[in-house]
Amino acid sequence: MGLAYTNFYQKILTLDRRWIFLMVLIIAVVFYKITIPMPIKVTLQTQSFYDTIEQLKTGEIVHITADYTVSVVPELYPMHKAVVRRLFEKDVKIIVSTLWTEGVPLIDRAFDEVCAELQREGKIKTYGVDYINLGYKSGSDVVMTRLGTSFAETFPADAKGTPVTQIPLMQQVKNFDNIALMINFSVGHPGIREWLQQVQRRYNVKMLCGATGIMSPDLYAFYQSGQLKGVLAGLVGAAEYEILLNRPGLANAGMTVQSFEHLGIILLIIVSNIAYFLQKPKRSKR
Amino acid sequence: MKRKIPFFITTFVGIFMTAKFFLKIPFVEVVANEIEQWCVIIVAFAIVLGITNIFRLNLLAIVRHRPDWQYKIILLLTFLVTALSGFIVFAVKGDISGKNAFTYIFLNAYLPLDSTMYGLLAFYIASAAFRAFRAKNIESTLMLSAAILVMLGRVPLGMAISDIFPQLANWIMCVPNSAGQRGIIMGATIGVIAVGLKIILGIERSYLRGE
Numbered sequence: 111m112g113l114a115y116t117n118f119y120q121k122i123l124t125l126d127r128r129w130i131f132l133m134v135l136i137i138a139v140v141f142y143k144i145t146i147p148m149p150i151k152v153t154l155q156t157q158s159f160y161d162t163i164e165q166l167k168t169g170e171i172v173h174i175t176a177d178y179t180v181s182v183v184p185e186l187y188p189m190h191k192a193v194v195r196r197l198f199e200k201d202v203k204i205i206v207s208t209l210w211t212e213g214v215p216l217i218d219r220a221f222d223e224v225c226a227e228l229q230r231e232g233k234i235k236t237y238g239v240d241y242i243n244l245g246y247k248s249g250s251d252v253v254m255t256r257l258g259t260s261f262a263e264t265f266p267a268d269a270k271g272t273p274v275t276q277i278p279l280m281q282q283v284k285n286f287d288n289i290a291l292m293i294n295f296s297v298g299h300p301g302i303r304e305w306l307q308q309v310q311r312r313y314n315v316k317m318l319c320g321a322t323g324i325m326s327p328d329l330y331a332f333y334q335s336g337q338l339k340g341v342l343a344g345l346v347g348a349a350e351y352e353i354l355l356n357r358p359g360l361a362n363a364g365m366t367v368q369s370f371e372h373l374g375i376i377l378l379i380i381v382s383n384i385a386y387f388l389q390k391p392k393r394s395k396r
Numbered sequence: 397m398k399r400k401i402p403f404f405i406t407t408f409v410g411i412f413m414t415a416k417f418f419l420k421i422p423f424v425e426v427v428a429n430e431i432e433q434w435c436v437i438i439v440a441f442a443i444v445l446g447i448t449n450i451f452r453l454n455l456l457a458i459v460r461h462r463p464d465w466q467y468k469i470i471l472l473l474t475f476l477v478t479a480l481s482g483f484i485v486f487a488v489k490g491d492i493s494g495k496n497a498f499t500y501i502f503l504n505a506y507l508p509l510d511s512t513m514y515g516l517l518a519f520y521i522a523s524a525a526f527r528a529f530r531a532k533n534i535e536s537t538l539m540l541s542a543a544i545l546v547m548l549g550r551v552p553l554g555m556a557i558s559d560i561f562p563q564l565a566n567w568i569m570c571v572p573n574s575a576g577q578r579g580i581i582m583g584a585t586i587g588v589i590a591v592g593l594k595i596i597l598g599i600e601r602s603y604l605r606g607e
Contacts, residue, residue, distance in 0.1 A: 127523040134522045148552035151562045180507045181514035215502045218493045243493070248443060249436040255416075256432045259425075263433070270491035312417065323550075330569050331577045346550050369553035371518060376544050378526040383540075386530050 119389035122381065130378065137374050141367045148369065155333055156350040159318050159340025162291065168201040170290035171283060176206055176213045178297040182322050186295050187216065188360035189320040189348035193293060195224045196355060198235055203279055207244040207265060209253060209300045214269050217243045238277045245269030250300040254308040258286055286313040293318045296325060310337050320347065399604050410596035542568050
């Protein structure tokens with residue numbers, strides 16, 4: 111009887127990983143369609159992020175740096191879109207650039223979707239006046255410091271190839287002195303760590319960050335030091351921000367799946383540990 | 397000369413870039429700004445170099461029928477189709493934004509494929525958590541407990557079960573995590589300063605082919 115139990119525990123401990131993959135898949139598929147309303151508690155970091163944006167005044171200019179790639183679109187795009195929409199609602203002007211080659215179409219996508227939504231509500235935003243996509247520039251940290259000297263010299267033309275000297279919004283911006291707030295969506299290098307090192311302290315720029323869940327533990331220290339005024343940590347951070355805006359969107363839609371995936375992983379860990387401990391005394395006796 | 401010129405360039409650039417950070421001297425700023433502009437241009441060449449290398453290595457692999465050479469044909473074909481669609485759209489329209497062949501490929505082929513690759517992480521993380529998170533000793537038990545609390549506290553389900561989970565998760569992130577991160581950041585930064593100084597002063601020359 112004892113041997114049968116030991117074999118059973120051994121089987122659990124050496125479970126074929128394809129069963130685990132199947133469990134993850136089933137949870138994702140089932141809870142993709144089922145949305146269970148659950149309370150979302152807003153963290154201090156998200157609340158600060160929201161408050162900082164709310165303090166912006168009409169006509170002020172925000173620089174968004176969309177330093178992420180398409181692989182993390184499900185995680186970062188919801189917050190990117192929510193932020194762009196909120197800034198437009200507050201009649202804040204937006205300049206967007208990216209240090210990642212794949213960022214440019216994502217910037218366009220966010221602008222296109224938000225502008226279309228606002229147009230349906232009777233609010234028109236004009237390219238070059240209310241917002242601009244400066245596009246991609248190679249050079250990582252050097253581009254960051256160059257922006258501290260001159261936006262126009264660093265990005266002589268926007269993503270469409272129009273010289274920035276012909277763009278009305280860019281006439282109001284020389285360097286970071288004219289930027290009320292910088293918001294970085296970050297997935298790695300170059301990303302928020304480099305912006306903090308090269309720009310935040312040197313040019314005294316007020317900075318916010320939205321990062322992937324994997325990256326966010328690195329950022330709490332910078333939030334506590336005051337270098338970051340707020341942090342949206344992963345998809346849950348975006349969901350919290352949507353709640354604060356009273357407009358549940360893409361991020362909130364993903365919360366049920368994420369909750370049950372986490373629960374599934376926790377159950378797996380508990381089961382594997384129970385099997386490990388129940389098998390352990392028998393191993394020691396041997 | 398092979399070593400002296402790169403060393404001179406490194407020292408020159410290092411001194412001016414460091415000086416620009418700390419000093420407000422017009423001459424230093426002018427020189428440093430010029431160096432930055434050069435740097436942006438030089439880095440752009442790296443992209444051309446990268447593309448050339450992709451072509452050269454993959455073409456060689458196809459011609460010599462190296463392992464998996466069939467996949468390299470797909471790589472080069474997709475690369476050419478995507479790049480050409482971008483060039484053609486830009487030549488015709490003047491910009492590549494909006495609805496066109498390039499953005500169609502990007503949003504409907506590349507985006508879902510790359511997101512899928514990233515999404516696979518969830519499967520591997522679940523499998524790794526099942527095998528690796530074992531309470532074998534005090535340290536692993538602590539890590540295991542922290543992981544469970546953060547996983548539960550960072551999702552609405554944990555918040556629905558009890559208010560304690562988000563509070564505990566936030567405490568773990570803000571106190572022990574931040575303390576550890578600060579230590580790592582400060583240690584790494586001091587290391588970077590030391591290596592930077594050694595490179596500028598010519599003590600560390602491994603970047604010159606290890607000489």
